[in-house]
Amino acid sequence: AQRVTQPEKLLSVFKGAPVELKCNYSYSGSPELFWYVQYSRQRLQLLLRHISRESIKGFTADLNKGETSFHLKKPFAQEEDSAMYYCALMGSSNTGKLIFGQGTTLQVKP
Amino acid sequence: DVKVTQSSRYLVKRTGEKVFLECVQDMDHENMFWYRQDPGLGLRLIYFSYDVKMKEKGDIPEGYSVSREKKERFSLILESASTNQTSMYLCASSLYREKLFFGSGTQLSVL
Incomplete structure (x- = not known):
């Protein structure tokens, strides 16, 4: 079965601190992984996808097939990242x- | 820019009513989706359609049906609304396996 698990409901950090949002998945084949973001009063939108290997707004994510994870990271959080x-x-x-x-x-x- | 338009931002209905949620996209996307968004549960797929008159059940289709008579329009139907269908409903469209474009959502309250 396909499943995506984000273990943290809420992550609270101070401005300038590093951020890591965890994501684990379950899938028997070769998946494609994405991060979507919804800012306050805005539509849900794509932040990044693993095949593009881009860094968007300072965020990166690496697909780790061994650990079946796709954690989202940013070295220095900004207030506008709240979402x-x-x-x-x-x-x-x-x-x-x-x-x-x-x-x-x-x-x-x- | 792709526009996905949901007909209502807020909707209040009574238990047992038949409810129609409409979604229109203007970029000739073949895929269209209906999700419901609930706190702590994330987005759950109700139904999707990959072509006109084609549809497939998602993870939570019970109590819902859909209609896609034209490529640009995808309707979600609640045959007999119940209080547990109170939720935010999001429509999305995409081209093949490309990124999803979302509508602004319809907050449905069933009393």
Whole structure:
């Protein structure tokens, strides 16, 4: 079965501190992993996907197939990073269906 | 820029009513999705459609049905609304296996 687990409901850090949002997945094939973000009063939008290997807004994520993880990291958190973050998995079918995790609220305090 | 438009931002209905949630996208995407978003549960897929008149059940289809008569429009139907269907409903569209574009959501309250 496909499953995405984000163990932390809330992560609270101070501005300038490093951030790591955890994501673990369960999938028997070769998945594609994504991070989506929802800022206050905005639509859910793509932050990054593992195949592009880009760094967006200072965030990076590495797919670790051995640990089945795709943790999101940023070395220095900013207040504008406060948002809800969702990890998501796309399987190998052609439908583009995404399975999301439970979400983690990141709160960056001044 | 892709636009995914959901017809209502807020909706209040009574138990047992038939409810229609409408979603329109303007970028000729073949895939369209309906998710519900609940605190602590994340986004859960209700139904998706990969072509006109084609649909597949997601993880929580019970109590819901969908309709896709035209490529740009994907409707979610609650045949007989119940209080446990009170939730934020998100529509999304995508091209093949590309990123999803989301609507702004419909907050449905069933009383």
